[in-house]
Amino acid sequence: MNLLIRNGKSVVNFVCFMLIVFGGSVHSRGLLSSQDRPKPSNAAPFARWLVSQSSWGVLSTIAEDLGGAPFGNVVSFSDGLPNEGKGIPYFYLTSLDPTARYALKDHRSSFTLSEYPLGTCGKIDPEEPTCSKITLTGKLNELDAKSEEAETAKKALFAKHPDMKKWPKDHSFQVYKLDIEEIFMINFYGGPKPLTVDEYLRSGMKKVTAIM
Amino acid sequence: MNLLIRNGKSVVNFVCFMLIVFGGSVHSRGLLSSQDRPKPSNAAPFARWLVSQSSWGVLSTIAEDLGGAPFGNVVSFSDGLPNEGKGIPYFYLTSLDPTARYALKDHRSSFTLSEYPLGTCGKIDPEEPTCSKITLTGKLNELDAKSEEAETAKKALFAKHPDMKKWPKDHSFQVYKLDIEEIFMINFYGGPKPLTVDEYLRSGMKKVTAIM
Numbered sequence: 001m002n003l004l005i006r007n008g009k010s011v012v013n014f015v016c017f018m019l020i021v022f023g024g025s026v027h028s029r030g031l032l033s034s035q036d037r038p039k040p041s042n043a044a045p046f047a048r049w050l051v052s053q054s055s056w057g058v059l060s061t062i063a064e065d066l067g068g069a070p071f072g073n074v075v076s077f078s079d080g081l082p083n084e085g086k087g088i089p090y091f092y093l094t095s096l097d098p099t100a101r102y103a104l105k106d107h108r109s110s111f112t113l114s115e116y117p118l119g120t121c122g123k124i125d126p127e128e129p130t131c132s133k134i135t136l137t138g139k140l141n142e143l144d145a146k147s148e149e150a151e152t153a154k155k156a157l158f159a160k161h162p163d164m165k166k167w168p169k170d171h172s173f174q175v176y177k178l179d180i181e182e183i184f185m186i187n188f189y190g191g192p193k194p195l196t197v198d199e200y201l202r203s204g205m206k207k208v209t210a211i212m
Numbered sequence: 213m214n215l216l217i218r219n220g221k222s223v224v225n226f227v228c229f230m231l232i233v234f235g236g237s238v239h240s241r242g243l244l245s246s247q248d249r250p251k252p253s254n255a256a257p258f259a260r261w262l263v264s265q266s267s268w269g270v271l272s273t274i275a276e277d278l279g280g281a282p283f284g285n286v287v288s289f290s291d292g293l294p295n296e297g298k299g300i301p302y303f304y305l306t307s308l309d310p311t312a313r314y315a316l317k318d319h320r321s322s323f324t325l326s327e328y329p330l331g332t333c334g335k336i337d338p339e340e341p342t343c344s345k346i347t348l349t350g351k352l353n354e355l356d357a358k359s360e361e362a363e364t365a366k367k368a369l370f371a372k373h374p375d376m377k378k379w380p381k382d383h384s385f386q387v388y389k390l391d392i393e394e395i396f397m398i399n400f401y402g403g404p405k406p407l408t409v410d411e412y413l414r415s416g417m418k419k420v421t422a423i424m
Contacts, residue, residue: 055338058324060282060322069321071272072282112286126286184283184310
């Protein structure tokens with residue numbers, strides 16, 4: 001019986017270990033319940049869901065020192081405080097990094113997100129149309145650091161990315177905003193979903209909660 | 213004692229459930245052991261590791277119909293058969309999708325990967341320099357479908373992305389290759405790692421095995 005108790009305890013310890021290792025990982029990577037995922041046919045709420053639930057993506061600018069090549073860079077972002085996202089991506093960038101430098105010279109930009117890291121695609125290949133992806137194209141602009149918009153955006157960024165608060169002061173990080181002009185989203189078979197910027201920005205965002 | 217056995221069994225069943233749920237997720241998302249990760253100071257092997265272990269990224273091209281904006285798109289890729297990667301990314305694209313259409317008109321392109329989806333960044337923010345990222349800039353070219361290179365690349369793509377075999381024949385998917393001209397990689401503090409294309413391509417790739 002003692003053996004059984006010990007075995008039972010070992011098993012319980014093992015379960016706890018699994019929960020810590022994988023549960024911790026799940027939390028840190030923000031896996032979501034697929035039941036919160038809007039129907040793919042509801043293009044605007046779907047797009048807002050994908051943007052609000054994501055925490056990072058690839059921001060592309062024009063690299064003037066690489067013959068005008070499109071240059072994608074991995075960045076973190078936020079579109080608002082938790083459950084208050086407005087759909088507009090804000091970034092915290094330093095001109096020590098090429099993306100901000102490029103944007104200051106040429107504002108043309110796009111921001112690309114995949115649903116894959118959210119964990120709601122399951123085992124579907126990331127290029128399959130049913131694992132959604134969105135590209136917001138527009139102009140990337142540095143905000144006036146003293147503006148109310150920059151202050152609000154900073155709060156939203158820091159809420160989603162607490163590490164940002166600790167980033168080196170002498171790197172002069174500034175808030176940048178993508179002014180969206182075009183939206184390209186694929187979230188099912190049949191090609192990109194027709195979706196205007198106005199429809200996207202006006203759409204209410206369904207409140208969702210990540211599994212802890 | 214029976215109760216203990218039953219409890220023990222319940223616990224074991226629960227462990228199995230946890231393993232299936234989270235283990236399945238881990239496998240499908242290809243989480244790796246961090247012990248296989250090369251040292252950040254070994255720039256070339258690190259870059260080759262990051263590319264070979266990744267399965268998708270953002271491919272940026274110039275969108276001529278969006279005022280020449282850089283247009284990022286989520287794509288799957290392969291740099292070779294398992295453990296035989298050569299560092300050159302190959303894609304399976306259709307000109308029904310804008311990325312291939314753009315590339316056929318303007319070959320300038322970049323391909324961007326984050327280490328974050330591999331699971332080896334832990335809880336580090338995706339924009340932190342210690343969560344690595346790489347941008348391969350160059351020219352995106354469609355391969356001659358009858359060439360040996362296209363055949364080999366197709367095998368590599370299908371090995372990593374079995375779903376590709378089932379993609380619609382009438383979409384005319386073709387193999388594309390990124391001819392790399394510049395490498396931008398951040399994998400630690402202190403700015404991008406100096407790394408030439410030659411160093412990258414000549415580097416041996418450390419064989420690694422994903423946790424199943």
